[in-house]
Amino acid sequence: MLAASGSRRVVLFQPSYAGQLFGPPLGLLSLAASVREAGYEPVIIDAALHRDYLTALAREIPGSLCFGVSLLTGPMIHDAIQASQIVRETRPDLPIIFGGWHPSLCTPQTLNEPFVDVVVRHQGEKTLVEILQRLERNLDLHMVQGCWFKRDGRIYQNPDRSVSPISDLPLPAYDLVDFDAYEAAVGARKLPYATSIGCPYACNYCTDMVFYNRRFNPYRVEEVVSEVTSLARRHRLAEVALVDSNFLVDTRRALAIARGFLDSGVKFRWSFQTSTDLLCRLTDEEVELLAASGVTHIGFGTESASPEVLRAMNKRHQEIADMYETARKCSQARIRATFNLIFGYPGETEQHRAQTLRVMGEIGSRYEYVAFSPNVFTPYPGIPIWPQLRELGVAEPDSLAGWADVDLGSNHLPWLQGKSFERLSRGISYFLLNNKLDKAPSAPLAHSQPLFFLAARAVAGHGPAPACRPALSAYRAAAQPPSQQSSLKIGTLWRTFSLPTAITSTPIRSRSGRCSPIRLCKRCGQPPCSSRPVSTRHSSIRP
Ligand code: B12
Numbered sequence: 001m002l003a004a005s006g007s008r009r010v011v012l013f014q015p016s017y018a019g020q021l022f023g024p025p026l027g028l029l030s031l032a033a034s035v036r037e038a039g040y041e042p043v044i045i046d047a048a049l050h051r052d053y054l055t056a057l058a059r060e061i062p063g064s065l066c067f068g069v070s071l072l073t074g075p076m077i078h079d080a081i082q083a084s085q086i087v088r089e090t091r092p093d094l095p096i097i098f099g100g101w102h103p104s105l106c107t108p109q110t111l112n113e114p115f116v117d118v119v120v121r122h123q124g125e126k127t128l129v130e131i132l133q134r135l136e137r138n139l140d141l142h143m144v145q146g147c148w149f150k151r152d153g154r155i156y157q158n159p160d161r162s163v164s165p166i167s168d169l170p171l172p173a174y175d176l177v178d179f180d181a182y183e184a185a186v187g188a189r190k191l192p193y194a195t196s197i198g199c200p201y202a203c204n205y206c207t208d209m210v211f212y213n214r215r216f217n218p219y220r221v222e223e224v225v226s227e228v229t230s231l232a233r234r235h236r237l238a239e240v241a242l243v244d245s246n247f248l249v250d251t252r253r254a255l256a257i258a259r260g261f262l263d264s265g266v267k268f269r270w271s272f273q274t275s276t277d278l279l280c281r282l283t284d285e286e287v288e289l290l291a292a293s294g295v296t297h298i299g300f301g302t303e304s305a306s307p308e309v310l311r312a313m314n315k316r317h318q319e320i321a322d323m324y325e326t327a328r329k330c331s332q333a334r335i336r337a338t339f340n341l342i343f344g345y346p347g348e349t350e351q352h353r354a355q356t357l358r359v360m361g362e363i364g365s366r367y368e369y370v371a372f373s374p375n376v377f378t379p380y381p382g383i384p385i386w387p388q389l390r391e392l393g394v395a396e397p398d399s400l401a402g403w404a405d406v407d408l409g410s411n412h413l414p415w416l417q418g419k420s421f422e423r424l425s426r427g428i429s430y431f432l433l434n435n436k437l438d439k440a441p442s443a444p445l446a447h448s449q450p451l452f453f454l455a456a457r458a459v460a461g462h463g464p465a466p467a468c469r470p471a472l473s474a475y476r477a478a479a480q481p482p483s484q485q486s487s488l489k490i491g492t493l494w495r496t497f498s499l500p501t502a503i504t505s506t507p508i509r510s511r512s513g514r515c516s517p518i519r520l521c522k523r524c525g526q527p528p529c530s531s532r533p534v535s536t537r538h539s540s541i542r543p
């Protein structure tokens, strides 16, 4: 927990999220800096770090000016609701302000909750400070751009505020972070850091353009280099995880940052996310420079190796050749690359899935430093493809609580249920297993029968090819429980086969609270042709 107490106290709450603890909540640290600059005293309660947040709330809420909650779609919503209800009971007079991605994308629905008084939309620093100044003087919020609010049960919508250059805002309040506590919980002395916000691309499964209007909004190179290196030195950081939407948008700037880190002589690992087309604009020597400056990992939104699906995602900037080239460049520089994959996108056929697994299998076997993170397409709120999703039978949850179950790792797609989903899940398991074997030369049979072939067949609905069955049995036989094997890699292999499915399947609930089943076309296993755009009927998406 991060604390600073006083009479003009502003309590900022980060609910806990699914998955491993990532680090201090950067959004709230950034808000805290502006709030403090305006003369208020921020207190950050991070429930992802301290599960016992109720004790902290009981201590901080009496005597505070307002309660602010930061929220992403998914499991964070559970804590957000619980904490807000408790605050409302303890201090019925205290304004409760929600902000962050989920409230910005689902503003009316969030404001419908009895425990939400104000929603701050998009970038929050300036809007929150103005709200505090008005609350303090008991003024209403009519003039505050960037927020919607509720009074006497009526919702008032103020115009959105234009995005401020981040260089004009105070630097996040890193001095409030208890790095020892985060190190103990995360297992590394690590700091999330944004050198920019916004991405100019417009992939239609992503909300970045809705939030930041496709505007790349960076800090200056000198600011980044001097701040990151001094934070790394002062707090003995082992790792800096850049959370920029797409770090390489300005490749010259990115290289200048890397050069600055290298020249500073301060040693730390760093990582970022970007797209393969941008990494391919760098020469091999420039990628080596990234590695020399401390880059150990890059995440790529590779998503699919089917050109048709990439087009449907409006991801025309990425070509299949870029994926191979990215893998080669990263492996040569010994930078770990993770290719994130999305399966089940509207219009994706089983042939497209098999193609993705085949290409990724080939990349995985050729390049040592590449790993894969396959996921089923998740319909987050506000993504531009929602009109098509609705036509395909996906129903949006009708309350804040309904969105709590929409998280990565669950399958809400009506067209990807039953056998089709089983085949995909099996295909992904085979594919991951094969990739592990390729990376584990000491495991028996590692290179004798590439399982991606089985994966491609499994996902295309044929199951393991008869000719491959003996090989599969041999793998299974080799894959005894870990206790009976000397190699840890074999333990992993065994666990992989023991997992029936990698992803849970829960169709999204419709307004009536019941599942919204969808009949699948008998010929192609996709949603009924009548509910799909003409171009996607039966065989594939056409350009
Ligand atoms: C770091 C990160 C995480 C971290 C930390 C999240 C956090 N709360 O800080 C972790 C690992 C936990 C995470 C998890 C997930 N993430 Co994430 N994550 C990011 C990432 C890369 C950076 C966020 C960030 O730090 N930005 C910089 C800071 C300064 O901005 P900010 O946090 O947005 O905060 C500003 C405003 O939002 C606002 N604000 C925020 N909170 C509040 C609160 C108040 C009171 C106010 C007034 C204003 C306000 O003001 C802040 C300052 O301007 C973004 C993508 C991006 N580039 O932004 C995705 C992103 C936010 N994540 C996303 C997703 C989908 C997820 C996951 C669902 C996916 C997954 N991998 O499982 C999970 C959800 C977790 C859960 N529900 O259990 C989506 C959001 C979709 C959505 N509808 O919510 C994003 C946008 C990625 C994308 N382009 O799709 N994520």
Ligand code: SF4
Pocket: 199, 200, 201, 202, 203, 206, 207, 208, 209, 245, 246, 275, 301
């Ligand atoms: S490149 Fe990444 S951040 Fe940019 S729009 Fe596409 S998915 Fe979103």
